[in-house]
Each structure stands twice: as C-alpha cells, then as structure tokens.
Amino acid sequence: MEAKDPHLHAERFAESVRGAAASRTPLRLRGGGTKDFYGQALEGEVLDTRGYAGIIAYEPSELVVTARCGTRLAEIEVLMSEKKQMLAFEPPHFAQFGSGGTTSFATVGGMVAAGLSGPRRQAAGALRDFVLGVKIMDGSGEVLSFGGQVMKNVAGYDVSRLMAGSLGTLGLILEVSLKVLPLPVAEVTLRLELPEDKAIETLNKWGGKPLPISASAWTGGELGVRLSGAGAAVKAAREKIGGELVDATQGERFWAGMREHTAPFFENDAPLWRISVSSAAPPLKLQGEQMIEWGGALRWVFSQADARTIRDAARRAGGHATLFRGGDKSAGVFQPLSPVLMKIHRELKREFDPHGIFSRGRMYPDL
C-alpha cells in the first residue's frame, strides 16, 4: 500500500537515494511516465514520485502556486481555471504517451524536469520563466531549497531555473513554486492561407507590432493565429490581421491538439524533430512534413533525413535540433554541446549528484 502522508514519501525518497548512492546504482525519477519517450536513455530502477503529491499553497492574488512533485498537472489546472488563472506556458501533458490513455497522469515534477512549453510560449514565456522556487533532493539525499514564492529574487544563483528542463539529472524535484497569470478575457483564432516563406515573414512582422498574438501554427500553406487579451484589443487586432474566424470550440481544440501533439499533423510514423531556431530564419528546406510554431521560432519536422543534415540546418538557422520522438537515438537526442559547456555540465552534475545516480544518460550519454 502507498502511504498517504507525503512526508513518509519524502523519507522514503531519502532512503532510496542514500541506498542508491551507497551502491552506485542508477535511479530513474518518474512521475506519470507521460514523457518516457523523451530524452536519450532510461536507466535504472524507477523512483515513483506520485506519492509525494498535493498543492501546498495557492494564492491567486499573489499569482503563485506551490505544489509537490507528484501532484497531477490536471488537478492544478482545474483549480486555477476556477480562479480564472492559468499556467501561461501551456505545458503539454502528453497523456497519450502515458499509461492512462486519455486520462493525464502528467505530474508537476515531470513537467518541470521536462521543461517543455506549449503554443503560448511565444507570447508568455517558457516554463523556466515561471519557476520561482524549488525544493530538491540532491544525490546525497539532502533537501535543498532555492528561490521562493516571490516574483523577484536575486539572492544566490538561480538554481530553481536550472532545474527546469534538467530531466531529473541534477536532483529529485520535491516541490516547486510557479508564477501563474490571469486567463485572458477574450480569445479568438483566425485562419489564413500563406506559403511558408511568407508565413515566417508575416509572423515576424506582426511580432514587431503591439498585437496580442498568443500562438501561431503553420503547416501545409495554412496559418492559424490565436489572439488573447482584453476584449477590445482582440477585436482591433482581428481587423488588422484578417483571415477567417475559427469557431471558438474548434479553435480551442486546435490549440490543444498542437500542445498535446494530437493534431492530425502529428499522426506520422517518421522520426519527429523539434528544431528551435531564430524566429526570422528562412524555411529550413528539409525533406518531410513541417509545422511552424512560436512565430517562426519552433519548427517540427517529420523527417527521415540523417541527424547531421538536420542539425546543420538548425545551426545555420541559429538554433539546435532535438530528436523529439521516434527515430534512431544513437545519433544523439540532443544537439551536442561545445566542449566548454559540456565540461560545465559534467561539473554541475558532479556537484549535485556526486555518485551519478539520477536519471543517468537521460540527457547526454555520459551525464
């Protein structure tokens, strides 16, 4: 039986971590398992974080929520929507890749460790931008607190943000405080027809104007644009942008499909590459189906092209490529780092996880 008391779970974590550290055996930190597909390798015995669950504090007027790692993301989202607030980075659940079918088992800890953001990222910022504080357990079983619940905090190094996207390689995220934002009063989706190069150019030009664009998605000659904000502002922007108005329910479903990769575009068996580039980078001209998000800054490509071709194209466009799902991981899931950065990564890993037990190989083979 699983204990209900979260503190017992925290004690169990410490025992597992100390045991693993003593025997140098790897631990695989895992919440709902919805992002098992993501990353280089899954090594070690599963340390299930789901027992350490619960929302510790939620103060709508402070714009902050603090939750334990095993808390279901869906639970937080429901609570927030009751207060007309949201996690503005629109984190993907990827429920369909977990064991719950359409029920999302995605956890808050997994969300932070994966560090992924959805369509609203282009306007609101990424997950890392909303992390205010964390409590972690390091590789010796020591509990450490960084950051806090306030918006501005420059005391010490920003270790909280370092945890975002670290894929569990530096520590077990026990608790996290996140900044939340009010839900936009009005939201509409527009559809326009534009070829790829024109779409990229247009999105960037719009980006330079004070328009309330909160998401964009282009594929196959069709561009979807979402406007969010005050009613009057959305109305005025609609006229400036033009295009065809999408029915509200369909619009919501469309962006959920983009965020969760359940949109028709993502029904494809080829390896899926996530290519993060300068928003104004011209078309990548890679073979395969392509989806452009984030005002041009994120390009999804289903491609059989080899990793080198794709990574070279990403580099030329000012960015990097991740083999997001499927394909041959031996080519490296994440873009290799420069030797100086790799050295810093190894040293940081050693400082936080001296025995190398946490999520070994999940990010880079030797980390």
Add this chain to the structure above:
Amino acid sequence: MNVSATGINFIRQAEVATRLRQRLPSGAVLYAEEDTRSYECDGLSAYRQLPMVVVLPSNEEEVREVLRTCSELKVPVVARGAGTGLSGGALPMGDGVLLSLAKMRRILAVDPLARTARVQPGVTNLAVSEAAAPYGLFYAPDPSSQIACSIGGNVAENSGGVHCLKYGLTVHNVLRVRGVTIGGEIAEFGGEALDAPGYDLLALVVGSEGMLAVVTEVTVKLLPEPEAARVILASFDDLEKAGNAVADIIAAGIIPAGLEMMDRPAARAVEDFVHAGYDLDAAALLLCEADGTPEEVEEDVASMTEVLRRSGASAIRISTTEAERQKFWAGRKAAFPAVGRISPDYYCMDGTIPRRKLGEVLVFIGQMEKKYGLRCPNVFHAGDGNLHPLILFDANDADQLHRTEQFAGEVLEKCIEVGGTITGEHGVGIEKINQMCVQFRPQEITAFHGVKRAFDPEGLLNPSKNIPTLRRCAELGRMHVKGGRLPHPELPRF
C-alpha cells in the same frame, strides 16, 4: 614591508601589471593610485577598496588575455560595468585585478525582423532602447539607473525596473550571453533561438554577479513599443488600504505595466524636488499604469479605476496626455535623488515579500524607525512586492551608520521571515552577504559554492561576494541565535 599605505603589495602589483602589459596595449593597464582611485567603489560608496591593478580591454580577445593571465598568476578578478550597482558587487580587491568593460560599448547589430539586438557589455541599458526605437521596438528592463548602467552589469545583477511585473527581469529578456571563463575559454549561454540544449546555464549566469564568467556580448530581446500608455495616480488615507488595493488589482485579473507605491514622506521629498503634483495629504500614493493598444488601455484603465475605488482610494487622477503621464512618473523615478536632497546619506534596501505581507512589513519598518531613531521613507515596486525603504542617515556620524546597518539588517530578516528575500533586484554583492546566512542554510550555501566551482574551480572570479563562506555564516549564526532573532533557531548551523 612590501605593502603600500593603501594596503597594496607593490611587488605583486608590479608582477601582475608587467605580465598584463606584455599581453595588452599599455594604456589598458593602470596601477598608479591616481588612475585606479576612481574604481575604488561602485554605487554602494560606503564600501571602498583601491584595486591592485585596473585593466580596460577593448575587445573579447583582450578579455581572454586578462583572464588567462589572472588564472596563471592566481589573481582574483572583479568585473565592472558602469559601476552603478547598489550592493558593492563591483567592489575591487586590494590583491586583485579590476576588469572594466567600459571600453566595450558597441551595439553590434539590431535585427528589426527577429527583434533582437546584439551588444557589447559596456553599452548602456538606455542606448539599447534608443537603437531599437527607429523600428518601433524597445528593451523592456528599465532599472532607474538606465541612462548610465550597462547591459553587462544588468546581466550580472538580473536587473529589473518599474515595468517588470508585466515584462519580466533581465533573465526573461536576454536570449544569449557570450562570455569568457576564468580559463580564457569562450562560452555561449543560450542562443538565437528561444531555448538551448542542455542545462539552462543562461539562467545561472544571469544574476551571478560576475562570479561565473565575464560577459563579452549579449543578445537581448526587443519588444514592440506599446501604442498607448496611461497612468492612474491614486491616493489612500491608509498604507494598509493601499497595500490591499495592490492585491485587489492582481486578483481582478489585471497585470498592470507598472504598479508602484510610495508613502507620504517619500511623496513629500519628491514633490519638493520635481513638483509632480502629488497629493501630499495621502498616507500612500499608488501609480498604476496600463499600456498596449489604445483599446486595451481604455479597458484596463476603466477596470483598474473601478477596483481602486472599491479598495477605498480617497482620490483618483488619470493622465490625459503623455506629458501628464511623464509628470506623474517623474516623481517616482526621482525618488532616490529627491531623498538624497533631504539627508546627507541614505541607505536603500531591496527586500521582496509576498504582496499580502505588505501591511505587516510596513508596520514593522515604522517600529524600526522609532527603535533606531532614524527616518525611513518608502518607495516600492508594489506589484511585485519589491520594497525600497530608504533609511536616512549621516555617514559622518559613526553611530548613525551603525544604527542604519542594524536597522537594515532587521528589515531584511523580517523579509525572510514573511517568506520573502533579502534582494529583489540589487543583488547581494558585499552588502547583504551576512543576510545570505539567514536566508539560506549551510546546505544551500554549500550547493552555491558547488555551482561556482563548476565554472571557476579556483574561485578567482569576484570571490568574497554574493555567497558567504560557511565560516562567516557560522560566526554570524551564533551571533544571530544569541540575539534570538532567527526565525528557526532550531535549525542546525555550522
């Protein structure tokens, strides 16, 4: 014997200066006291130290030479931007090199389509927005020293400003930092894309107070200038009511572009100075700005006015022209110099607290004014709970200086007690290093030292700032526990 009256070992000084001169243009290496004197402090002038040697590199290659040399000779290096920092982060070391980035002040590129600017570290904050203005763009973080402070310094301190509630801090507005490690290697943190592979080292470097790498180039994000902006000036007859109004605005689902507060003593000081037309009978004034499209601004101003009325504002004025908006802001922006006029010296604090604790902390500050017999006008970035109480004192009076330090220490510890932090945007530097021992346990301090070691194993980049040694904390820890002022005296402390 080898030590001069200024505390500098001149044999070591000659050795270091000679080595640096072999690798740098001779004018770039200074060590005569008349040349180094102007570097002895930053914006926190209560702390002064003459540097052993000052170097002024003109390009990244010269920065690498400086760092390689210092690494070989094991000389500590303190990087300095414009020297406007308020926490002594750029305070030199008597056995160290002061590395000024003031000569690296070129705007390398502005890309209006991608909305980015690539600049050298010595470029001033305001110069970035000026270079972007022809394209209808601006750089959002706007610390009050923006005409003078440098982007490199902003990166080191993770600077904020009056608009960060809506637009974020430096860490949210920088895409890429190029820097040089103590070993002289070039490292790129972040990139031109919105994210980078691996750990978020960019987040670590921003706000690291020059302790991890020396910044040589920064790519910042530019935002479209809002078409319109209006500010509401609301009076309250009670500080706590004003504090609650701030929470009410946020709870109403509005994120204002700026949400600032000042108390009556601060308002009086600025009114005498800039004649902003403030209501001097009010116990507190709130400045509440909306920006965006004209439609958005009208809608937000209407809803904010409604909330402020319900929250008990005794008077409300709304700027009708851009000139009036500027006038309303002029007072807030001139708060520090205005206070500088009414007191020989002032000491600015930077604690940040959860908004709901505003009333409690203000009452506490009032009690401290009485306890220490010193006045303390208050200005805050109320929207994000960042306080800037200004303790007025006379530095020539040793007892006043001492009382000021104790006053500030108590207020910062109060901030920690209510769940806040000792510094929201000014940094720890040398000034708040003791309070770090109260905010963090030895375990976290140890982890911070680990982060430092990962970048700078020998601890040569700006050592003795930002992160205290455990030994220092141990000594203070005992002191604090004895005073009975620690929130959790049961916690183990070294």
